[in-house]
Amino acid sequence: MFTAKHFIWIGLCALFVVVMCLVSRRQNMRLRTAGLIMTAICVLSEVCKVMSEMTPSPGGGMHLDPGSLPLHLCSLMMFAVVYITFGKESRLRTTVMNFVAVMGTLGSFFAILIPTNGVEFTTVYAYQCFVYHAGLMWFSLYLILSGHAEPGSAKNLAKNLGLLLALTFCMLYVNGALSAYDTNFFFLTRPPMEGLPYLNLDGGWYTYFLRLAGLGVALVTLFHLPFCVLRSGKRAGQHS
Helix, strand or coil, X not given: CCCHHHHHHHXXXXXXXXXXXXXXXXXXXXXXXXXXXXXXXXXXXXXXXXXXXXXXXXXXXXXXXXXXXXXXXXXXXXXXXHHHHHCCCCHHHHHHHHHHHHHHHHHHHHHHHCCCCCCCCCCHHHHHHHHXXXXXXXXXXXXXXXXXXXXXXXXXXXXXXXXXXXXXXHHHHHHHHCHHHCCCHHHCCCCCCCXXXXXXXXXXXXXXXXXXXHHHHHHHHHHHHHHHXXXXXXXXXXXX
């Protein structure tokens, strides 16, 4: 982690996110347009992943490696992006946008910092990982900057935490059902990488799980906090 190649990828991702944020801001990009761009990135990423992760089937032919199912937090954002882009305006769609804005930003940030698919420029895995997460980070920030998402709401904070914990609980069952394939969705089975200073199995799995859950709650809360303070300050200014 944090090799020269990794720093190059981080720089490229940062450049993409900054440029796309500036372009979407300057062009006053519509939600549908941004959604279509992100949908195209999702489709390209998933096609590359599927075609690269086909494994021989015992009965002949090939099947997709179960570990490559789109059930990680960032991968689930693909379905949310499609719903945001093509779904009708509703409370559910607003809730999904608020969830994607926060989880997509945080998830992409750490996915870029912890490259579980490697950093080699000669493998499709690295391109798929970094391009997708850079796109997801841009789209998530776009939702916030354009006002489509409201991370400054305490109610939205509670909803996001509730959805995150509910998905985490569901993935405990999914990982259990697919344990024969050694899946690690949401990194609930084991840490994303070995040698991490905080997320490790040194204290046993239960300690690791509590640390992971606590870290998730803390990060989501801290992400919302500046927006909540800013919103409270604006309200106080309006009443004064």
